Each structure stands twice: as C-alpha cells, then as structure tokens.
Amino acid sequence: MVKDRTTLRLQDVAEAAGVSIATASRSLSRTSGVSEEVAERVRGVAREMGYVANVHARSLAGGASRSVGLIVHEIGDPYFTEIASGVLRVGAREGLTVQICHTGRDPDQELEQIRTLIANRVGAIIVAGSGFVDPSQQAQAKEDLARYRRAGGRVAVIGRHHLSADAVLPDNQAGGRAVAQHLLDLGHRRIAVATGLRSLTTVADRLAGVEEAFAAAGLSFADVPVVEAPFTRQGGKQAAEEILAAHPDVTAVLALNDDMAIGVLSVLRDRGISVPGQVSVTGFDDVAVAVDLAPALTTVRLPMVEMGEQALLMALKEPSARPRRRTAGCDLVVRDSTGKAPA
Amino acid sequence: MVKDRTTLRLQDVAEAAGVSIATASRSLSRTSGVSEEVAERVRGVAREMGYVANVHARSLAGGASRSVGLIVHEIGDPYFTEIASGVLRVGAREGLTVQICHTGRDPDQELEQIRTLIANRVGAIIVAGSGFVDPSQQAQAKEDLARYRRAGGRVAVIGRHHLSADAVLPDNQAGGRAVAQHLLDLGHRRIAVATGLRSLTTVADRLAGVEEAFAAAGLSFADVPVVEAPFTRQGGKQAAEEILAAHPDVTAVLALNDDMAIGVLSVLRDRGISVPGQVSVTGFDDVAVAVDLAPALTTVRLPMVEMGEQALLMALKEPSARPRRRTAGCDLVVRDSTGKAPA
DNA sequence: GTGAAAGCGCTAACAC
DNA sequence: GTGTTAGCGCTTTCAC
Numbered sequence: 001m002v003k004d005r006t007t008l009r010l011q012d013v014a015e016a017a018g019v020s021i022a023t024a025s026r027s028l029s030r031t032s033g034v035s036e037e038v039a040e041r042v043r044g045v046a047r048e049m050g051y052v053a054n055v056h057a058r059s060l061a062g063g064a065s066r067s068v069g070l071i072v073h074e075i076g077d078p079y080f081t082e083i084a085s086g087v088l089r090v091g092a093r094e095g096l097t098v099q100i101c102h103t104g105r106d107p108d109q110e111l112e113q114i115r116t117l118i119a120n121r122v123g124a125i126i127v128a129g130s131g132f133v134d135p136s137q138q139a140q141a142k143e144d145l146a147r148y149r150r151a152g153g154r155v156a157v158i159g160r161h162h163l164s165a166d167a168v169l170p171d172n173q174a175g176g177r178a179v180a181q182h183l184l185d186l187g188h189r190r191i192a193v194a195t196g197l198r199s200l201t202t203v204a205d206r207l208a209g210v211e212e213a214f215a216a217a218g219l220s221f222a223d224v225p226v227v228e229a230p231f232t233r234q235g236g237k238q239a240a241e242e243i244l245a246a247h248p249d250v251t252a253v254l255a256l257n258d259d260m261a262i263g264v265l266s267v268l269r270d271r272g273i274s275v276p277g278q279v280s281v282t283g284f285d286d287v288a289v290a291v292d293l294a295p296a297l298t299t300v301r302l303p304m305v306e307m308g309e310q311a312l313l314m315a316l317k318e319p320s321a322r323p324r325r326r327t328a329g330c331d332l333v334v335r336d337s338t339g340k341a342p343a
Numbered sequence: 344m345v346k347d348r349t350t351l352r353l354q355d356v357a358e359a360a361g362v363s364i365a366t367a368s369r370s371l372s373r374t375s376g377v378s379e380e381v382a383e384r385v386r387g388v389a390r391e392m393g394y395v396a397n398v399h400a401r402s403l404a405g406g407a408s409r410s411v412g413l414i415v416h417e418i419g420d421p422y423f424t425e426i427a428s429g430v431l432r433v434g435a436r437e438g439l440t441v442q443i444c445h446t447g448r449d450p451d452q453e454l455e456q457i458r459t460l461i462a463n464r465v466g467a468i469i470v471a472g473s474g475f476v477d478p479s480q481q482a483q484a485k486e487d488l489a490r491y492r493r494a495g496g497r498v499a500v501i502g503r504h505h506l507s508a509d510a511v512l513p514d515n516q517a518g519g520r521a522v523a524q525h526l527l528d529l530g531h532r533r534i535a536v537a538t539g540l541r542s543l544t545t546v547a548d549r550l551a552g553v554e555e556a557f558a559a560a561g562l563s564f565a566d567v568p569v570v571e572a573p574f575t576r577q578g579g580k581q582a583a584e585e586i587l588a589a590h591p592d593v594t595a596v597l598a599l600n601d602d603m604a605i606g607v608l609s610v611l612r613d614r615g616i617s618v619p620g621q622v623s624v625t626g627f628d629d630v631a632v633a634v635d636l637a638p639a640l641t642t643v644r645l646p647m648v649e650m651g652e653q654a655l656l657m658a659l660k661e662p663s664a665r666p667r668r669r670t671a672g673c674d675l676v677v678r679d680s681t682g683k684a685p686a
Numbered sequence: 687g688t689g690a691a692a693g694c695g696c697t698a699a700c701a702c
Numbered sequence: 703g704t705g706t707t708a709g710c711g712c713t714t715t716c717a718c
Binding site for chain 1: 397418421458459605637
C-alpha cells in the first residue's frame with residue numbers, strides 16, 4: 001500500500017533545500033560530514049514539509065534498525081502488560097518502535113513470531129515469556145535466534161530459557177521458597193498448590209522453591225496436592241474448585257501467579273469461605289491490582305516493569321562475548337490474604 | 344543491522360529450486376502466473392531452507408504491507424490491554440504484525456507515533472485512545488492521517504475523534520446515564536464524580552450522560568462535585584481523598600473508569616468506610632478484574648476485546664466512500680459495590 | 687508459464 | 703564538505 005506521489009521522498013527534501021540527496025541523508029540521520037549550518041537548514045526544511053523517512057528503504061539500504069520486537073505469552077496477562085510497559089518506556093526514550101507479539105504459550109506460535117520479527121529486521125528481540133522445561137520445544141527457535149545473533153541481531157530473554165542470550169532472571173525459586181515458608185510459619189500443613197503449565201520453567205522453578213521449603217521444614221511434599229490449570233484467573237477458579245472438591249480440609253492455597261490467586265479468592269468468596277479466617281491464599285508476581293483486592297493479596301513481588309526495562313537495555317548494549325545475566329529479586333509481600341492456620 | 348551473508352535471499356531459494364527469482368517471488372507470494380506444480384516445489388524448498396522474506400524489501404518493492412499499528416494512551420491500563428488483545432487476535436488470524444505505541448495521553452506524542460507508523464508503512468492504523476474535546480489538539484494528526492489515507496492507508500479509531508475515519512463508538516453517554524440513573528434510583532443524592540482528564544471526549548461523553556440522568560430526575564448537576572485526576576488507580580485514590588475531605592457526607596462515588604473506581608475502593612477500605620453500606624462506588628469499562636474485586640464492582644460493561652477486533656476488521660475492509668461507524672453498546676452491570684443510600 | 691530487468695527510497699562508498 | 707552512484711531484496715511490468 002501507500003504507493004503514490006503524495007508521500008515525500010528524501011529527494012523532495014533535498015531539492016527543496018537545494019542540496020544533494022546524499023547531503024540530505026547525512027543531515028537527517030545526523031551522520032558527520034556535513035557542515036552544521038547546512039544540516040540544520042535541511043532539517044528545518046524537512047520538518048516544515050512534514051517529511052518522515054521511509055523505514056523500509058532505510059533498513060534495506062543498511063541503516064540501523066529503529067525497531068525492536070517483544071514476544072509475550074499473553075498480553076491480557078498483567079504480568080506481561082507490566083513488562084511491556086517497561087520495554088515501551090525504554091523504547092520510547094530511545095526512539096525505538098516496539099512490535100509486540102503474543103504466542104498464547106504455544107512454542108510453535110513463538111517460533112513463528114520470532115521469524116516474523118527477524119523478517120521485519122528488528123534490531124533486537126526480547127523474549128518475555130517463560131521458557132519451556134523441555135529444550136526440544138524451543139530447539140528451532142534457538143537455532144533461528146542464534147543465526148539472527150550471528151547476523152548482528154540482539155536478543156534478550158526474561159526468565160530461564162534454553163536460548164543462549166542475555167537474560168533477566170527473576171529468582172522464582174527463592175520466591176517460591178519464601179512464600180511456602182511463610183505459610184508453613186503460619187502453621188499451615190494442609191496446603192494445596194494451584195499452578196499453570198508445569199512445562200514452563202517459571203512454574204517449575206517456583207514449584208521447586210516450594211518443595212525446598214517443605215523439605216527444609218522436614219515435611220513431605222509428596223502428598224501436597226498440586227493442581228495444574230491455565231495460568232489465568234479462570235484457571236485459578238478451576239483449580240480452586242478442584243481443590244475444594246478433593247481436599248475440603250485445606251487451610252491454604254498457594255497459587256503460582258496472582259491471576260490464579262485472584263480466581264481462587266473469587267471461588268472462596270462465592271462459597272462463603274473466609275480468607276484468611278478459614279483458608280489463606282497467596283499469589284506470585286504482585287501485579288498492580290494485588291494490593292487493591294479484598295483481602296489484599298499476600299504475594300511475591302517481581303519488579304516486572306524494571307525487568308522489561310532491563311531486558312531492552314541489555315539487548316541494546318554492545319553484545320558481550322558471553323551472555324550477560326541479571327537477576328531480579330523476589331520479595332515476599334505479606335498482606336491480608338494470609339493468616340494463622342485455623343486450629 | 345543484520346547485514347551478512349547468513350540471511351537467505353530470495354535468490355538463494357530460486358537457485359536451490361532451479362527457477363528464476365521472479366518465479367520464486369510469485370510462488371511465495373501466491374500470485375498467479377506459476378504452475379501449481381512449480382509453485383508448490385518452490386514453497387517446499389523455501390520452507391526447508393527456513394527462508395523468510397525481508398519485509399522491508401517487500402514493502403519497498405510495492406508489496407502489500409503485512410503490519411498494522413495500534414495507538415493506545417497507556418498499555419498499563421486494562422482498558423487498552425483488552426482492546427489490544429482484540430486487535431492482536433484479529434492480527435494473528437490475518438497474519439499481520441501489530442506495532443503497539445503509547446502516547447501517555449499526550450497529543451504531541453500521539454502525532455509522533457502516527458508519523459512513525461506512517462514511516463513504517465503500516466497498512467493500517469488503529470487509534471484506540473480517546474479523542475480530545477478540542478479539535479485543535481489533533482489538527483496536525485488529522486492532516487497526517489488524511490494524507491496517509493489518500494495514499495492508500497487504512498485508519499480506524501475507537502471512540503469519538505475529530506479524525507474522519509472508520510470508527511467504533513462506545514456509547515459512553517448512554518453508559519454514563521445508566522450508571523448515574525442507577526445511583527439515583529437507589530436513593531443517592533449526595534454523589535461525587537471522580538473523573539480523568541476532561542479534555543478527553545470519552546470523559547466528556549460519560550459526564551454528559553451523568554448530567555443527563557440528573558436532569559431527567561429533575562435534579563441540579565451544578566453542585567455535584569466533579570474531581571478531576573489522572574485516569575488511573577492512583578488518580579482514583581487521589582480523587583477519593585479529595586472527595587472525602589471536601590464532602591465527607593457523600594453516599595456515592597461515581598468513577599468514570601474502573602481503574603479510578605479501584606483506587607476509590609482502596610481508599611474507602613483503608614478508612615474503614617463500608618461499601619456499599621456507607622458509600623456506594625461505581626466504575627466504567629468492566630475490566631476483567633472488576634468482577635473479582637471485593638465488593639465486586641458495579642460498572643458499565645464495554646466490549647473492549649470486540650471493539651479492538653471490530654476496529655481492525657473495519658480498517659482491513661475495502662475503504663468506503665464515507666467513514667463507517669459501528670456503535671458498541673454499554674451495559675450496566677450491577678454487582679455488590681452499590682446499594683441503597685443510607686437513610 | 688517463465689525469465690530479464692526496471693525500479694521502490696534510502697545509505698554508504700567513493701569521487702571530487 | 704558535498705555530490706554521484708552502486709546496491710539493499712524484493713515485486714512487477716514486459717518480453718518471450
């Protein structure tokens with residue numbers, strides 16, 4: 001589309017300014033080799049005409065790419081929304097266009113999105129969705145990204161992936177440990193876990209932390225019910241129903257993300273089960289709304305916005321020989337949804 | 344970036360398949376003029392090699408654009424997140440890349456984002472953020488978009504804008520009327536309104552509806568306190584503080600979006616003011632979390648996801664002579680945050 | 687049905 | 703410091 005003669009070309013600007021197209025190009029892309037005086041005049045003319053360079057031509061001619069891609073599992077999910085905020089913020093500051101793609105937690109979709117971004121010649125790709133425990137699920141993506149990097153592309157991932165790239169790593173395991181520890185400290189022993197897909201590294205790591213806490217307390221984790229459902233509010237509801245049906249005597253539900261925890265709270269409220277009086281509930285992520293729920297959600301805070309910022313900043317830096325990694329701390333935030341285990 | 348000899352070119356595919364570059368192009372872009380047999384073989388070779396066409400070259404050569412731009416005020420805002428979901432869903436279905444930009448509700452930023460999208464030669468631009476009451480604030484954007492349309496670009500807006508383009512129009516005024524009516528029916532007379540920027544058409548329209556309901560009930564709107572603050576959770580808190588300080592006797596707070604309502608609820612909870620016992624609260628939008636709050640929020644439902652879908656679908660359709668418009672209904676959803684006015 | 691060749695608008699060598 | 707020109711990788715006439 002957009003083929004016409006209304007759209008201004010660099011040549012139009014050059015003519016209007018009375019310089020060659022090369023000089024015009026240099027002036028606008030702020031490359032050296034033009035007298036500041038001429039450059040300023042050209043920029044003035046361009047601004048006045050409302051000229052905006054054709055990104056495709058620029059990219060094709062070998063100019064630097066002014067866009068980056070962000071791959072999330074699900075934009076509807078506040079976890080990713082906040083990461084996206086961070087990425088967009090840095091992007092805006094750096095004058096970068098951000099293309100957001102989502103995968104629905106499907107590795108095949110992820111691969112396709114990665115390829116699309118590469119085809120779009122984005123300068124950097126941020127993979128924000130969790131990795132998969134099984135490396136083979138991302139094998140092809142790994143290969144494509146490696147080729148992309150060799151060709152000069154930058155890659156950063158958020159979370160544990162089998163992709164070799166700069167990474168922002170939330171300490172999910174420590175978070176899982178902390179929140180489980182918290183429940184155990186409150187005297188809970190009949191705890192159920194509501195989790196998303198266990199094939200995700202995020203889930204696996206959080207779960208590992210939980211298990212660790214049980215072990216540290218000398219308790220068996222083997223008979224703790226772990227209910228797997230979609231990593232969403234709806235999944236949380238589903239998990240809660242299942243848990244209440246099979247284990248009506250639980251005193252705490254440990255959800256592995258806030259969205260699920262919100263679903264759990266909703267079911268408990270519908271059933272007239274008091275929180276934390278009868279059942280304590282915990283989440284993970286500390287999404288913006290967690291503090292405004294009633295009861296306010298006890299959860300593990302992850303600095304999602306900062307993680308998004310960090311990821312893009314890392315990707316933008318000069319590539320290092322070996323992948324960089326930055327860990328993001330997890331802080332237990334105790335609010336009103338947890339209390340002592342009922343006697 | 345990405346200039347190298349690892350990235351496959353169309354020519355590589357053509358050579359591997361033993362055809363000319365023209366035939367390869369036709370095969371891959373499914374243009375007619377190639378025998379199905381050859382085309383299939385070329386596609387097979389390309390797939391096997393992992394070839395992905397360079398979007399920039401394709402676009403520059405005059406091919407159809409496979410990307411669209413979405414402009415939102417704030418991705419952190421669930422209202423826009425849900426619209427984005429809708430747009431991304433349709434985009435994925437149609438094989439389109441979606442570039443999301445946010446403006447922070449700043450008309451200048453908006454203009455810049457529009458220009459960037461045009462420079463990116465996106466095939467369509469969806470403006471999802473509210474318009475501004477003052478046309479002059481978007482005058483330049485209007486001009487740029489008009490030029491873009493003349494050049495073959497597609498534009499759709501969500502909400503009332505002074506931009507002439509296909510539009511998805513939520514009936515904000517009816518919604519405002521309905522929710523105000525609801526409070527009046529419950530016997531509330533000392534009502535305060537918490538609102539975002541009144542320079543936004545969305546706010547103006549909702550407010551007009553509220554005013555209408557007052558008029559219909561034979562009540563004066565003149566002395567209803569209308570507190571303006573950012574259209575966010577934080578803004579809601581701020582507004583609530585102000586309202587409680589200046590008008591401690593209000594029995595209802597009508598917030599003009601859910602985010603603000605959540606902030607209001609939070610302040611009331613902190614102050615130990617019961618909802619809806621002492622004060623009723625209403626929102627607007629019906630974001631996903633509204634139903635899971637405690638108390639569940641009475642609000643006006645807007646089909647945000649569908650609005651996003653509609654907007655992109657409209658933009659993708661053959662352009663019509665005159666702008667199309669689709670209205671999106673507003674439904675009052677009564678939940679637990681509103682009750683009879685205390686005696 | 688297939689191939690050769692002319693651009694699309696820009697950047698970056700390379701001349702001057 | 704400025705201009706000329708050869709591509710970047712693709713689509714699309716236009717020949718055959």
